[in-house]
Amino acid sequence: MKAAKTAKSKSPRRPPKAPSPKYDLRLYVAGQTPRSLQALSNLKRICEEHLAGNYRVEIIDLLKKPQLAAGDQILAIPTLVKAIPKPARKIIGDLSNTERVLVGLDVRPARFTAGKG
Amino acid sequence: MKHKLSPRLPSLRLAKSPTGINGLDEITLGGLPRGRPTLICGGAGCGKTLFGIEFLVRGALQFGEPGVCITFEESARDLATNVASLGFDLEKLQAAKKLYIDHIYIDKSEIAETGEYDLEGLFIRLNTAIDSIGAKRVLLDTPEALFAGLSDVGVLRSELRRLFGWLKDKGVTAIITGERGTGTLTRHGLEEYVSDCVILLDHRVQNDAVTRRLRILKYRGSTHGTNEYPFLIDQHGISALPVTSLGLNHPAPSERISTGIAELDGMLGGQGYYRGSSVLVTGTAGTGKTSMGAHLIDAACRRGESAIFFSFEESPQQIIRNMRSIGLDLGRWVKKGLLQIESARPSAFGLEMHLVRMHQLLEQHKPKVVVIDPISGLLPGGSEHDVHGLVLRIVDFLKHSGATGFFTGLSAEDDLQTTSLAISSLVDAWILLRNIEVNGERNRVLYVLKSRGMAHSNQIREFLLTSQGVRLREVYVGVGGVLTGSARVAREAEEQREQIQKEQENRNRELTAKMALHSLEVKIAKLQAEKQARENELAAAVGEGQAQRATRLAERAAIRQSRGMAAGNSGNSRRPNGLEGKL
Numbered sequence: 001m002k003a004a005k006t007a008k009s010k011s012p013r014r015p016p017k018a019p020s021p022k023y024d025l026r027l028y029v030a031g032q033t034p035r036s037l038q039a040l041s042n043l044k045r046i047c048e049e050h051l052a053g054n055y056r057v058e059i060i061d062l063l064k065k066p067q068l069a070a071g072d073q074i075l076a077i078p079t080l081v082k083a084i085p086k087p088a089r090k091i092i093g094d095l096s097n098t099e100r101v102l103v104g105l106d107v108r109p110a111r112f113t114a115g116k117g
Numbered sequence: 118m119k120h121k122l123s124p125r126l127p128s129l130r131l132a133k134s135p136t137g138i139n140g141l142d143e144i145t146l147g148g149l150p151r152g153r154p155t156l157i158c159g160g161a162g163c164g165k166t167l168f169g170i171e172f173l174v175r176g177a178l179q180f181g182e183p184g185v186c187i188t189f190e191e192s193a194r195d196l197a198t199n200v201a202s203l204g205f206d207l208e209k210l211q212a213a214k215k216l217y218i219d220h221i222y223i224d225k226s227e228i229a230e231t232g233e234y235d236l237e238g239l240f241i242r243l244n245t246a247i248d249s250i251g252a253k254r255v256l257l258d259t260p261e262a263l264f265a266g267l268s269d270v271g272v273l274r275s276e277l278r279r280l281f282g283w284l285k286d287k288g289v290t291a292i293i294t295g296e297r298g299t300g301t302l303t304r305h306g307l308e309e310y311v312s313d314c315v316i317l318l319d320h321r322v323q324n325d326a327v328t329r330r331l332r333i334l335k336y337r338g339s340t341h342g343t344n345e346y347p348f349l350i351d352q353h354g355i356s357a358l359p360v361t362s363l364g365l366n367h368p369a370p371s372e373r374i375s376t377g378i379a380e381l382d383g384m385l386g387g388q389g390y391y392r393g394s395s396v397l398v399t400g401t402a403g404t405g406k407t408s409m410g411a412h413l414i415d416a417a418c419r420r421g422e423s424a425i426f427f428s429f430e431e432s433p434q435q436i437i438r439n440m441r442s443i444g445l446d447l448g449r450w451v452k453k454g455l456l457q458i459e460s461a462r463p464s465a466f467g468l469e470m471h472l473v474r475m476h477q478l479l480e481q482h483k484p485k486v487v488v489i490d491p492i493s494g495l496l497p498g499g500s501e502h503d504v505h506g507l508v509l510r511i512v513d514f515l516k517h518s519g520a521t522g523f524f525t526g527l528s529a530e531d532d533l534q535t536t537s538l539a540i541s542s543l544v545d546a547w548i549l550l551r552n553i554e555v556n557g558e559r560n561r562v563l564y565v566l567k568s569r570g571m572a573h574s575n576q577i578r579e580f581l582l583t584s585q586g587v588r589l590r591e592v593y594v595g596v597g598g599v600l601t602g603s604a605r606v607a608r609e610a611e612e613q614r615e616q617i618q619k620e621q622e623n624r625n626r627e628l629t630a631k632m633a634l635h636s637l638e639v640k641i642a643k644l645q646a647e648k649q650a651r652e653n654e655l656a657a658a659v660g661e662g663q664a665q666r667a668t669r670l671a672e673r674a675a676i677r678q679s680r681g682m683a684a685g686n687s688g689n690s691r692r693p694n695g696l697e698g699k700l
Contacts, residue, residue: 028238030237030238030241035233035234035235038232039232042232062238062241063241066241066242066244066245067245069238069241069245070219073221073222073223074238074242075221075223075236075238075239075242075263076234076236076237076238076267077234077235077236077237078234079234079238087227088227089227089228089229090227090228090229091228091229091230091231092229092230092231092234092267093230093231093232093233093234094231094232095231095232096231096232096233097231097232100230100231101229101231103229104229104231
């Protein structure tokens with residue numbers, strides 16, 4: 001099941017092969033927890049709606065590759081790391097707050113949602 | 118259930134992880150609770166991180182227990198630099214896989230929270246770290262930093278609770294540090310989750326010197342020292358100083374050692390101090406306290422024993438020079454390595470530092486005799502209570518190590534019997550030196566105020582500093598009080614004169630008697646001669662008388678014959694005798 005998921009997430013990576021994608025994202029999860037699955041489906045939805053093929057997502061399961069946690073300073077699970085474009089940013093949680101995710105991804109300016117604490 | 122219980126019985130007692138930190142294992146009676154988290158809390162700069170690092174380093178080096186350090190505040194590199202001055206080489210330990218340092222930092226500006234999350238990432242990193250080197254010890258310094266980086270306090274709290282439980286399940290001995298908050302032990306109430314052992318660190322400034330203190334607030338399942346213990350951070354790391362953790366169970370050898378002054382040995386039952394006892398010598402300025410200490414040291418070094426001289430007033434060179442003037446060459450013992458002279462101004466550092474320095478030297482050299490001159494010099498370093506505690510700890514420590522302690526104390530002129538430190542009851546022997554001013558001179562006298570466990574002289578002796586060292590003289594105690602100095606010398610001369618006079622008189626009497634006897638004997642001889650003469654005379658007289666009578670008889674017979682009376686008249690032959698009477 002897991003393998004299928006990663007394969008699926010890799011598929012949107014292929015179409016824009018020629019130009020390097022504008023968004024390079026990494027999603028850190030720890031096993032197939034409901035929260036991880038929730039984050040994954042939220043991410044897929046947001047990416048398809050707002051980034052429209054101009055992105056690449058790598059899913060890292062820390063249960064399988066725990067040594068990768070230190071590199072991106074991962075503490076919270078799930079964490080979405082926006083590696084490109086700079087500046088790098090971490091978006092933690094199950095990504096259920098779409099507005100905040102978009103701010104985090106610099107798709108929307110921060111002031112837009114500043115009121116929401 | 119029953120099957121499970123019986124094999125577990127031996128492990129019912131709480132296992133402990135020795136920290137290897139000087140003194141702390143004594144206070145905690147063995148170390149921190151093994152397999153449980155311990156909270157170390159205190160204000161900024163009180164040594165929390167160092168405490169934790171030392172726990173890991175000593176664990177790795179001394180007890181074969183690798184350790185993981187998760188630092189939330191300092192980078193691994195900063196941490197290594199900071200503790201390098203304390204002699205800990207973290208990089209070497211990391212290379213040897215005995216230590217794993219992971220720096221976890223959260224930059225709030227980089228993070229957006231978009232829904233539910235947990236801290237599984239932290240767990241995974243910790244787990245990886247622990248498993249990678251088989252760690253038995255963990256330091257989390259300080260997880261409170263998470264509260265600054267993440268805003269969901271509810272999640273953080275439940276995750277921290279889970280973390281500490283997880284550490285317990287993992288079986289690692291953990292130290293969690295926490296910054297002291299107002300009204301609570303830690304800012305974010307970590308003490309709610311870590312409740313097995315809580316150690317409080319504290320530092321205060323007193324008389325311009327910083328005193329660090331440590332207290333075990335709580336230690337579930339174990340007895341522990343409950344006092345506030347001073348501790349110190351120096352080039353060897355942390356040293357905690359158990360006040361009375363040594364307890365009153367030190368050995369009491371009955372061996373005696375010379376005081377170095379023959380007459381004083383004589384005053385102390387002929388043999389000197391007990392080995393391992395504590396001796397206090399008090400006196401006003403210039404009464405010879407230091408000299409007595411030097412004598413004790415000289416005697417010890419002569420026996421080939423090592424000694425330490427702690428001086429708060431004179432430099433080593435000065436002590437050696439001054440003692441040479443009373444005929445003691447301490448310099449050669451220093452050269453031989455038997456004697457160590459340590460000089461420092463009392464104000465050079467705080468009381469605890471003095472104490473720790475002493476501790477370290479005592480541990481290093483294991484001396485048999487220790488002189489502290491003067492112990493009252495420490496008084497400006499802290500309150501009377503602190504100094505008293507310090508002396509108590511020194512006395513305890515010396516007794517435990519079997520070393521003989523010799524303390525001098527400066528006492529006020531008008532108050533000789535109360536030591537300003539009130540330590541007289543702590544010591545075994547107390548010798549008092551004082552000056553007596555009379556007849557325009559000042560003389561020293563000495564007496565033994567107390568000496569536990571031995572017969573000792575009740576006499577006051579005059580104390581002389583000569584070029585051959587300290588000498589004690591009998592003092593003259595008479596109606597006019599104690600005579601010392603020239604008065605004593607005069608008195609001694611007078612006594613000598615009286616003695617000579619008496620001897621002369623005796624000789625005279627003897628002579629007179631002899632003469633009388635002699636004259637009597639002469640008289641007796643004379644009388645004897647006279648008696649002999651009389652006897653001779655008597656004998657002569659008797660002999661003469663008989664001869665005359667015989668002559669007369671012969672004459673009469675001749676007359677009778679001539680008158681014709683027959684000689685043949687036999688009837689008459691018997692008569693003459695009878696007739697004689699009639700004649």
